[in-house]
Structures are given as structure tokens and as C-alpha cells.
Amino acid sequence: MTTLENAAAVLKLFSTQGIRQGHPGLSFSDVVENLKLPKSTVSRLLMTMETQGLLERDQDSRLYRIGKLLLAVSSHYLSVPLVDSVSPYMTQLSQLTQCTGYVSMLEGRDIMVMRMFPGRTYLQVVTPAGSLLPAHETAIGRAILARFSDEEVVQRFNGEYQVNSVNSPANMDLLLTRLAEVRQTGLSFANNETLQGISSLATSIFNKHRNETVGLCLSFPSPEQGKNIPKGIKEGLIAVTRQVAEKLGDEYWQ
Template identity: 75%
Template sequence: MTTLENASAVLKLFAQKGIRQGHPGLSFSDVVEQLGLPKSTVSRLLMTMETQGLLERDPETRLYKIGHLLLAVSSHYLSTPLVDAASPYMALLSKQTQCTGYISMLEGRDIMVMRMFPGRTYLQVVTPAGSLLPAAESAIGRAILARYTDSEVVERYREGYRVNSPNSPQTLDELLKCLAAIRESGWSYANNETLLGISTMATSLQNKHRDETVGMCLSFPSPHDGHELPAGIREGILAVTRQLAEKLGDEYWQ
């Protein structure tokens, strides 16, 4: 394998081992085992990747994390005018509600997380920027899909409709009924779907002049049976969405 292929294999190892934001990192032995190369070769490879900004090494644990160069490039890639415009509003809303906030965009039949705003309410699992999740199995994905006509949604799933969560719409017909309800209310709700124990309230926003659509949501621990949503979540995200929609001329919210 070439040096480039070896470096690519190291970066792929972060995904294979589920190393995300907040994880201690990747060890030297992890890389040696994955690449099957002499330790001296791996040592030179990791040193080069660190020098070039592809990796960073914790001086205490000696574990490797994604470097500043990759983070800078991914941040630029994940940046769009609409995402940037919505970010200050979601950051403030996340702080006010103490919920974790997200801004995402549709990528095929998935959503890509563009921004994450940590809340003060503790969540066991968070979804970092750059993550892909099935659109049909998330409140934010369905909020965006509701912007499309039924025929456009059917075309998007022409190769087949499958979901993993038993709490998500199980058939394409069920999804279409769910999207119709979202168009009526303007918001989408998911309970124990993508992540067990986590519920999400979401809306969508569009800048037709740039053909950009994003979903915005708040995530929080799922309410116990018989309990309503925590106060302020639905009202807060609807207020922020309408405020932004007015600035953008998003007729969906008029």
C-alpha cells in the first residue's frame, strides 16, 4: 500500500471504531493491528500525519485524534449561508431550553448533521457534525422531507423503503401520512427512534433564492409515559423558525 492509502486507512479507522467527539482517541496499537505493518513504519506514518495536521496526539494519553487541517476543511465544507444564518438562533435557543440543538441538511435518503449545539441537559449520546442518519427515522429528516411532494418522496425511495427503528414509520405509506401531518402543523416529532431514550422536535427552513433547505431541532431525554414535552421546546423552536422564515421570505411559514 502507498503512504496515501495507509493514511486513508488510518482515518477510516476512526469511523470503524466509532471514535467521535469526546472519545479519548486512537491508539498506536490500534493502527498497527489495522494496517499490519511494522511498528517503525506505522510510527513514521503517524508522525507525518501529525506534522501535516491530519492527526493530533494528546501529550498525556498519547492517543490520536483528528487533526486541525481536517477539521478546518470539514468546517468549510459544512458551512452554507443558510446554516450560518440559523446557527446563532439555534445556539441561543439551545442555551435557553437547555436542550441539544442541531442543524441538518438532506443528503439523498439521509440527513447530514451540519451543526451541533450542546445543551445543559445531559444526553448519553450526541451526534457530531458530519454524521449521517436515515431521514425517515428522524424528526429533522421528516421535517425536511415534508417540503417535498408525495411523488418526489416516492421517487427518492424508489429503490425500496426500509427502516431499522420500530418506532419510525414502517412503510412508505405510513411515512407519507406522517409527512402530511407535518405539513399541517409545521413541526415533526421523534420519540426513541434514532437513539433510544432521546426525543426530538424539529422544523425546516428554506431559502428559495439559494435553493437551500435545512432542518432544525432540539433533542432531549424522552418524556416518561403520560408526560408531556418539557415546557418551551415546541414554542421555542417554532418561534425561532418563524423569525428566520420572515427574514428569508419562506412562504411555508406564512
Template identity: 75%
Template sequence: MTTLENAAAVLKLFSQKGIRQGHPGLSFSDVVEQLAMPKSTVSRLLVTMETEGLLERDPDSRLYKIGRLLLAVSSHYLCTPLVDAASPYMAQLSKQTQCTGYVSMLEDRDIMVMRMFPGRTYLQVITPAGSLLPAAETSIGRAMLARYSDQQVIARYREGYRVNSPNSPQTLDALLKCLSEIRETGWSFAHNETLQGISGLATSIANKHRNEMVGLGLSFPSPRDGDALPAGIREGIVSVTRQLAEKLGDEYWQ
């Protein structure tokens, strides 16, 4: 293994052993035993990682903790607004799938489109940034509503539940059943709801460090009855969401 691979293996031990802030840290023997490496190799590796700011060693306990360099980089990333953090991923996914990509936020019972990335399919689906759409009638809205408990969703619709699309959940109970299914799979599907001939697939992602949540969605021409989703759409958006979840520590996707 290269020095970089060995350093990565050491850093992964912090996650594997559940070492969080307030934990004493990793010992020299922990690294030797877990990675099955010679003591001389581990000694040189840990000294280098400490010198470069990847690790810090407590002068009293002699245990290793995550260094200031990694903390500074992760802090900068985690403090980035979630809409901005997700946008490059959705722009690339939109290009790969040729679908129109969206990043949206939940505003009471509506979603607000924050970013839109035009697709290249023969049917252009354009809902510009700033648009408001009923959350219950969109895949991206239901993906975000699924993050809440049934009681919280019921409270959100305490003034009454009403939808315009005949293809959306027609009652609050039907919506709750739909949200339960979304919690099982992690993704939400809408077929000919906001617009006839248009379908959408969506997920949601949260950054607990900023108390933010956004929905990530792809829109595309609706498959004909009996046809499967276009290749790569579901796999692509789930993969992107999992990548973001890993970076942000979103336990919903673990």
C-alpha cells in the same frame, strides 16, 4: 412616532402593497394616505430616506423604490449559506432551552448533521457534525421530507423503504401520512427512534435565493408517557424558524 418608526412604516408599505421588483413603486400620495401623516412630514421623511440610500426616486415617474443601501444589505444576507445563517439562532435556542441543537441537510434518504450545539440537560445528546442518519427515522429528516410532494418522496424511496426503529413510520404509506401532518403544523416530532430515551422536535427552512434547505432540530430526554413536551421547546423552535422565514421570504411559513 420617531423618525426611525416613520421610516420603518414607509418600508413596510412595500410589503403591504405587494410591491416587488418591476413594480412602478410608491407615490408621495400613497405614503400620505396610508400613514395618515402631514404632507410636510412625509416630504421631509422621504427626502431623508432617499439621501441615506433607503429609497430611490424615479426621475420620470417620481415614484419611490427600495434604495441601494437596503438592496446591498439584503443581498449580502440572502447570499450567506443557510447553514451559517441559521447557526447563531440555533446556538442561542440551544442555550435557552438547554437542549442539544442541530442544523442538518438532506442527502438523498439520509440527513447530514452540519452543526451541533451541545445542550446542558443532565442527559447529553451528542451526534457530531458529519454524522449521517436515516431521514425517515428522525424528526429533522421528516421535517425536510415534508417539503416535497408525495410523488417526490415516493420517487426518493423507489429502491425500497426500510427502517430500523420500531417507533418510526414502518411503511412508506405511514411515512406519507406523517409528512402530511407535518405540513399542517410545520414541525416534526420523533420519540425514542434513533436513540431510546431521546426525543427530537424539528422544523425546516429554505432560502430560495440559493436553492438551499436545512432542518433545525432540538434533542432532549424523552417525556414519560402522558407527559407534555418540556416547556418552551416547540414554541422556541417555531419562533426561531418564523424569524428566519421572514428574513428569507420562505413562503412555507407564511
């Protein structure tokens, strides 16, 4: 293994050993035992990582903690608004799947479109950024609502539940059933709801460091009756969602 690979292996130990903030840290012996490297190699490796700011060593306990350089970098990444963090991923995903992509946030009982990413597939009707749509009548809205408990969802609507599309959940009980399905798979699907001839597949991501939740969505022409979602859309959306969720520590996707 290269020095970089060994350094990465050391940093991964903080995760695999469950070492979080407030934990004393990793010992020299922990690293030797887990990496199966000679003590001399580990000694040089840890010294280099400490010098470069990747690790810090407590003067009393001699245990290693995550260094200031990594903390500064991660703090900067996690402080970026979630909409901005996911946008590069959605740009690429829209191009790969040829679908129109969206990033939206929950606003009361509605979702607000924050970003739109045109795909190569021509859609006659698109929903521009700034648009408000009923959350319960969209795939992306239900993906976000599924993050709440049934009690919180019922309280959010406060008895004022109505639908405009015959393809949307007709009442609160049906909505809760749909949300339960979303919680099981992480995926939310809408077929000819907000727009006739348009289907959408959506997920949601939570950034606990900023207490933000966004929905990610791909829209495409509705499949003909009896046909499945076009190949690559589901797989691509899940892959992107998991990739971002892992970086943010979103346990919903672990």
C-alpha cells in the same frame, strides 16, 4: 412617531402594498394617505431616505423604489449559507431550552448533521456534525421531506424503503401519513427512534434565494409515558423558525 419609525413605516408599505421587483413603485400620495402625516413631513422624510440610499426616485414617473443601500444589505444577508444564518439562533435556543440543538441538510435519503449545539441538559449520546442518519427515521429528516410532494418522496426512495427502529414509520404509506401531519403543523416529532431514551422536535426552513433547505432540531430526554414535551421547547423552536423564515420570505411559515 420618530423619524426612524416613520422611515420604517414607509418601507413596510412596499410589503403591504405588494410592491415587488418590476413594480413602478410608491407615489408621494401613497405615503401621505397611508401614514396620515402632513405633506411637508412626508416630503422631508422621503428626501432624507433618498439621500441616505434607503429609497430611489424614478426621474420620469417620480415614484419611489427601494434604494441601493437596502438592496446591498439584503443581498449580503440572503447570500449567506442557510446553515450559517440559523446557527446563532440555534446557539441561543439550545441554551434557553437546555436541549441539544442540530442543523441538518438532506443528502439523498439521509440527513447530514451540519452543526451541533450542546445544551445544558446532559445527554449520554449525541450525534456529531458530519453524521449521516436515515431521513425517514429522524424528526429533522421528516421535517425536510415534508417540503416535497408525496410523489417526489416516493421517487426519492425508489422502492428501497427499510427501517431500523420499531418506532419509525414501518412502510412508505405510514411515512407519507407522518409527512402529511408535519405539513399541517410545521412540526416533526420523533420518540425513541434513532436513539433510545431520546426524543426530538424539528422544523425546516427554505431560502429561495439560494435554493437551500435546512432542518432545525432540539433533542431531549424522552418524556415519561403519558407526559407532554417539556414546556418551552415547542414554543422556542417555532419562534426561532418563524423569525428566520420571515427574514427569508419562506411562505411555508407565513
